[in-house]
Amino acid sequence: MLKNDLILRNPLRMIGKKDEEILLGGGFGAVLARAGVGKTALMVQMALNALLQSKKILHISLNDPVEKVRLWYKEVFSNIAEQYQVKQIDKLWEDILPYRFIMTFKVEGFSVPKLEERLTDLIEQNIFSPREILIDGLPFDESTRESLLQLKALAKRFGFSVWFSVRTHRHEEPGPEGIPVQLLPVVDLFDVAIELKPEGKDIYVRALKGGGDLGQPPLMLDPSTMLLKDTNQSA
Numbered sequence: 001m002l003k004n005d006l007i008l009r010n011p012l013r014m015i016g017k018k019d020e021e022i023l024l025g026g027g028f029g030a031v032l033a034r035a036g037v038g039k040t041a042l043m044v045q046m047a048l049n050a051l052l053q054s055k056k057i058l059h060i061s062l063n064d065p066v067e068k069v070r071l072w073y074k075e076v077f078s079n080i081a082e083q084y085q086v087k088q089i090d091k092l093w094e095d096i097l098p099y100r101f102i103m104t105f106k107v108e109g110f111s112v113p114k115l116e117e118r119l120t121d122l123i124e125q126n127i128f129s130p131r132e133i134l135i136d137g138l139p140f141d142e143s144t145r146e147s148l149l150q151l152k153a154l155a156k157r158f159g160f161s162v163w164f165s166v167r168t169h170r171h172e173e174p175g176p177e178g179i180p181v182q183l184l185p186v187v188d189l190f191d192v193a194i195e196l197k198p199e200g201k202d203i204y205v206r207a208l209k210g211g212g213d214l215g216q217p218p219l220m221l222d223p224s225t226m227l228l229k230d231t232n233q234s235a
Contacts, residue, residue, distance in 0.1 A: 062137030
């Protein structure tokens, strides 16, 4: 009941379409924001929400070591537990840990063939078979499209969805429909794109593409905890 209670209270449900998943197998989603605004924090909340539903999550970091990623999860989970006054936090934490696997690469050493090799080993040895993959820190440049096409084929073959963090820049004007220039060349490959937009002291979460019921009511990130909240909570 505790897991279900947290899932029902989580504002992330507003990003999906009621009880539907935000992304299906083979689908791509992007979280876009400038450096330091909260991309990783939001992706970790997405992962924790999936872990509470016993979905296996592979978190791939191209910037941070495994221990730093672990600390991200622990801190965000502790903040969620405090926000909802969860008492059995240690037991719940131990329950969801087997559903998470952390993998790290150096940015220059990451490639889809390398990921496929490591992923195939995990799956064939019955060690871990992810339902969803998070890739944090992949540069989006002129060479990205070919890698994404390879990764989409891999995702469809294995049936997992993929979320990416995408770093934007303050000085760059967005393209059509507000899509940041980093995503424009590959936006056709994405089902959902979510932007974190600072406005004064607030950080708004808005859908640029897909995203179901996102925005009614609008979602925000609490700058002090980096947790999602709706505007009714901030009133």
